[in-house]
Amino acid sequence: MPILEVQRLSKSYRQLGGETTVAIENISCQIESGEFVSFVGPSGCGKTTLLMSIAGLTVPSTGKIIVNGREVSGPPPNLVLVFQEFNKSLFAWRSVLGNVRFGLEARGSRSRDAEIKAKSLIDLVGLKGFENHYPWELSGGMQQRVAIARALAYEPEVLLMDEPFGSLDALTRLELEDTLLRLWAELRSTILFITHDIEEAIYLSDRIWVLSRRPSRIVEELRIDFPRPRDQVTTRAEGRFMQLRNDIYQRISNHRPL
């Protein structure tokens, strides 16, 4: 049984002028436990709407989402979302340790164990020594590391990530991609990742769904079978990597080679 199933999901919004826009249309997919999957599509195509619906933060217009055999009607207990805007999502009044502890407290654990566990997670995302810093004292990449550690502290079965590295510089981005893959391999959770960066999606995922422009539909499903652990230099240098990138790019942009 898939851990997450999206069935014929559509969502339309009524705009201020009274017109309705269709953000996503008839999206169906199944995600198996332990998979790393991505949705890739152009900006503004409704990727975030899709993720918000899966996270139980918006109600879809039609269709349903099933997590662990149960239909989603609010934020599911075994699933957590990491936002793109880490600076708005982190708690400014809590230190790094406090933020990560929040993930554990939300699970109901408040003991001394929570402190030890939070510290080991901070260590795992590479922020040892920054436990008592406040978020504003950290760089963007470090802040997103805190947000990831906080999400992992909640021990979700499914981790949803909404363009988590979208606002980071290119080098930090590569670093965080590798950190994420390492964590995923170590913790064996399921990750659903959203990005508009085609190469990022290929580099990270087992499977990719390519979304069209608004109204967003799945236009292609791809299986990515580069061996793991992957490497920023050798994996990206493979001929098939470029081929995949170009295929997806053409699918999204309707670009025809001359």
Place this chain on the structure above:
Amino acid sequence: MSDSKKFNWTGWLIFAAILLFWEYGSRSNPRLQLYFPPVSQVVIALAQTFVSGEIVNHLLTTLARFMAGYFIAALVAVTAGIILGYFRVIHSLLDILIELLRPMPSVAIIPVAILLLGIGNSMIVAVTVYATMWPILINTVDGVRHIDRTLVATGRTFGLSRWRILQRIVLPAASPYVVTGLRIGLAIALILVTTAEMVAGSKGLGFFILDEERSMNSRNMYAGIILVAGLGYALNRLFLGLEGKAMKWRRGMIARETVS
């Protein structure tokens, strides 16, 4: 703010110069002394009324009324502010009422309070609560409404109930605004207590100041004024000290925002 730790020599020097000018001006114009007695004599009067216990009683009365008014106002206004900020429906119901009542000078309700409550403690406390509530209420509502949606969504994705989100996220996120309201309220509470005491009653520093003026005892009058000024200063200092401790996480953040 940044150099608040350093002693402000020039500032205090100007203050001392004004006192000296007052002392000298008063001593060289004996006819003026009914209006401006020498500062030294005011200080002596203050010491005498302190020793006799007369002014201490008034001070304690004022302080007790201030405390009661301020804390009731803080409790009511923060609670109401969070509810109004969080639930849009309730806010839209009461919005007009708030906007109409807020600009009215709060001292205008003193006669109403006297009519309803007489001239005792309860009237003075009630008037203080009324006036002090406004800045706290308005700032708290603002603070809650300015919270980023992502922050609330974060609470929801971590499975927090609405009540928990209120407690663990909304309240701390709005706290800088709440604190600003509480700081403005501090000054207003003292103004209202003193004013109400001048209008009615037979106790408190406000009463003392006006009573001494009426008995042409300007030294004691000034002694009362100095004491009430000192009280305001001390309360503000105490507040800033507590704020610095509670809002430690904000300090560097603000510094950084102003730099960049």
